[in-house]
Amino acid sequence: MKRIVHYVNQFFAGVGGEDSASTPPTSVDGPVGPGRKLQQLLGPGCEIVATVYCGDDHAVSAPAVTQEILALVQAASPDLLVAGPAFTSGRYGLACASLAKAALAAELPVLAAMHDDNPGLDEAGGAPVVRSGEAARQMGPSLDTLAAAVKLVLAGEALTADDGRIGAVPRTSRMSDRNAATRAVELLLARLDGDRGATEVPLPTFDHVHPADPIDDPSTVTIALLTEGALVPEGNPQRLESARATKWLRYPLDGHDTLAPGEYRSVHGGFSTVWANEDPHRILPLDVARELEREGAIGHIYGEYLVTAGNGTSVGNARRFGIEWAADLRHSEVRAAVLTST
């Protein structure tokens, strides 16, 4: 008999609606609400031994709450945690996704369900998520998909898009019985033999960013200087990484007309920094930007520059830096930015 713990929000636990959104994490024995139907669909091979629920507001209020919920789940010693379906409900979806990600990190098998448009989907960190309908009126078919997926996961099968799997499928490392060079020769022979689709690596898909509209009159706006060239004050006081950056930093430009060699240094690990260090403007063009500012061609140079190291940076971190930079600059009423890349 496989043991399942089911996570739902306060609404599906029958505790209440928006007025109960601050309900703390709670565990009760057996299936509750949609869990009863799920138990019927799963049949006798497995049992929902406990239902853990939490209010929508409370669940997403702090990372510690996710750990608290996970502890209640683990107290019931499950073989599998099932979260949702969360439909398009944002906070519920985020709670399910965060819990799924935490369970994955704790090596507890997990399966969540939500709609493709749920913002939680991107936060599941590679934990498996299956598609649900948009709203509770689609509970029936959503539970059908979920129950079928639960059976597959408990049988040790990998879920595919045909099983309703949505979101990013994680790529994880494992040891082959042959080295990569030998596999390359075998792949080449397969391709020569006519197998044109064989590959170990799926083609990547990238986001496409639509550029903002041009500025009508640069002489009236504030423009920021940004760089991924890892230009930092001498001594690198905040220890920006030279590769695989996990953070970005800000340093003042107010009061500086130029960036003197010896006072700034690039700590970038991906190119020869000799010429950057000879003249830091090769990374951050403050000299010409100040000229343009004096000439009135541009309004103002933003009082700080934002910097990270773009070298082996994960796409996830790079996306986060972009979101944080955009928010920071919009908040400061910066209308345009020059982002130098190395």
Next chain:
Amino acid sequence: MGDLTRIIHHVNEVALADATRFDGGRLTVDAAEARRILADPALGDVRVTWVSPGQSARIIKVLDAVEPRTKGPGGAGIFPGFVSPAGTAGEGDTHVLAGAAVVAAGFLPRAQEAVIDMSGPAAPLSPLSQTHNLVVEFEPADGASWEDVDAAVRRGVLALASRLAEAALEADPDEVATFSTPGTQANGDGLPRVVAITNLQTQGTFKDVFVNGASFVGGAPTVIDANQIDDGAIVSGQFGHPSLKNPTYVHQNHPVIAALRARDGQDLRFAGVVISPEPVDQSSKERVAEATAELCVSAGFDAAIITKEGGGNADADVALKMDALESAGLTTVGLFAEMAGPDGTGPPIVVAPTKAIAMVSTGNYDERLSLPEMEVALGGAELELLRVPATSAMELPTAVVYCALSPLGWGRLTCANGLAALA
């Protein structure tokens, strides 16, 4: 051009002793002699220390690693351009001390911190965890430039590797293997003629690769005899991206060359090796890709396995060549490491081919490893990356483990869709 015979001696036991000697699988090194070989005006104090597989030992700040090889007293053609004159490598006999390596470890600017664990979960990932390593640690001389320190360490390590192999010149070999220059076999057997295209990271000092003793920066795609690579014609001075580097040791034992030699005459013909630079800008990458394709067509190759060195931008060098060669009618496979983020959900590679999709994965750069505490650490006292003592337990991305994602295909690591925990 001709036949090269590897005379292979297995090293099973190592020690420092009064004399440098090889006898019955036991290699002893006279540390004073080693220090004399390594001495250079750019270097201050130099130390040599053995570490062996299975030992509770960690090497940090790893630079290059070299397999001891020689063709006779004084090198006699080994490591052309460094130990021997150019033009003498690639034929005759080469003595190999298999299972041993000379490993340089210490600070150089722009060298990204690399880790080798001799035991524990990272040990299966690195070729240099499988060897008895004579670790060379060094201090720069007062006033020496870092460029001179780098050059001195490289010259010294190659000379020392050559000297160690000399100890086996009179010993009975454990194995003998003879290789012909690729492309000199009879044609017309109908087997596909396969070339190994080896991209070398060429981005200037501390990120450079040497061919016959000269920097390959600004070089053009070039056909090179695989036997010369056996004799150390390619020497690494490239210290970026530890998991994605190709040290001299791995070039000497080039895994794609080995895999092609193993199948030669069965279902393919190993027809040659082309080395190619990895320039830094897009237009140069495109120009080099087209030039490589032209060279391969002229040489009559039918198919190619393409490898890289370095991080994301080097994906473009492989992808562009795959596309250029497929357009020219050759069948290609590329080796890539994945950079999919710690949870493996990001895009796996930075630049993908469009005409060919046959890619081999050497593992995920960002996946994290927990390394245990070690009794001994060499190369430095502190892992600067985490600011922790070098011996301490630590969590690191696979990216930091020396050659863990070997672009030349040494390792068995790969990636697949799905969670290992649920598989």
